[in-house]
Amino acid sequence: MDPQHSGRGLRTKRADQRRSLPTTLLRRVEQTLREALPWRPGQLKLGPASPGQPRSPSLSPADEDGLRSLPGGQVAETRISISVDGSRLRLVQTARRRVVGWGCVELPEGAISGGTMADSQILGTALDRVFSAKQLPRKRTRIAIPAVGSAMKVLPVPWLEDEELQQAVSDEATRLLGYSEADSYLWWQEVPGRRRDRRVFVLTCPREPVVVMIEACELARVELEDMDLGILSAARCANQRDAIVASVEGACVEAVAIANDLPVYARSVLASPPTREAAEDLLPAEISLCIAAVEEQRTAARDGVPPPIYLCGSAARSQALAERVRIRSGRRPSVIAPPLFVPSDLPAAEYAAALGMAIKEPQQD
Template structure:
């Protein structure tokens, strides 16, 4: 599908602890982007404490960039979210929801009333199917949605950051390291699907860059060890590519420091959409991944590679669809 055939505009919003980032895409091309700082203390440990202040800042960002508020795609941190891949018998549509609730009660380490449950079938065999179960804390979702309403946004979809990043890097097997000012996320992909998603909050006041990289290395070692123990038949190869995303990944020295600290090759980010040379791609990688949610996959050539991530989960609760 060429640019003339696909020309609709897509607006994406990524809300971090200290800033919010907007990016718009039209016809497989990034058109605009912008960022605004959030009020100090308005977000702590991924929880929006001041929905009015955050929403007002986002409202100002939309006004200053002139981007559309129609059908915005929004990312939500993966902090506190839990997922499981469950295997169930093939069931008809009338009883699949009940079976999934049963599986979630059995598999999830958090009581279901505290979570908003989303799911997607990722594989179907003759007699059974594999289902990606995702539980998002309602305590995070409620003030998050309040901030969006304050900004005059009715989102088309809310997606977890690790899933948007999985779509952006577009690899069947990869490690994604998201380095933000106050958080570090590590995602391990197998067959394009996150097998590990782990986010930690970081207090950066007294940390030098080298200290932050050291903590990242320790966290990555634990994450990979956990993954390998759970997948002894498919442990990560030393050739598995690592991708750096987020605010800190835009700093020129970070990639070199990370590469010196880990054994996996750090590769540059590419995408099936075109972007201007002055776009700080790692900083807006989540936004690009959100946009790719709405763009038909390419044919597998280098310019528009096939989308390796099959997940397209919307964690927007049905009670918010109004």
């Protein structure tokens, strides 16, 4: 469909320029995983989802309905982008920067625990069932995962040589972000720009969910091209220099503040008690923290323009939640407009994390 009739504009140039947004985890951890896991590519075989349950590519009627807008098939130059959102998978099929299909399926019980991936066997079986039933291409797949347990921050660091700088970043990540070499991955990148002080963007991510996701893809024979955190992928879909992006999936609240094209603040919180209602109660306060973080980082030239707020995932469906955010922040959530061709009936805000993976530039080695 022509984007001029879809209500969603194109801002492709800015998206193409955002190659430095430091979010990719997969390539930095791949070698570590290959050394740590007791298998090698191609060695794993997908077994039953549970004892006595035969493997089957068939979908339930509910899943068939959720995937009705996903045509599937081996379309030329197609790519599948997936987001793990609470207890469901959202899938987007794209070809040449155009969305050609989308769909959503519920994950079986046990696949997700505590807001993140827990069982690679169950998750791998679910992936295989969707790819088999819709005859989707298994190469060049991109996946956005929940940010539970992750932390990120822009840190000031001294002017040191490379090896000393690496140690300084690790020490600061341990002190400020709770980084543990045994349990987490660490990724950092120097923030470009001319200034007296040196700054780096630092991201830590727990090892276990990454391992589970990669193992699930291996079990399902899905070739994983890229992986990212869902809330950062949704921010890429928003395609704004300054923005607040937030989501609620199940009992988990995730929010990120983008300032000058960099995530300067992010939180992923499991509500207590672990209910959807408790998570929605937390969201307005988390957005207020993000607004403060953006305003602290912005230049004087843009001080008079408040950063837009975007509600993504399941949160985008709730008008009552949007009104609570408006009352707390003083502004209404904005309508997300992905920088690619999308059909007018695609609920882009709900699929923001998957769409963000679809538009992501290939990682530069």
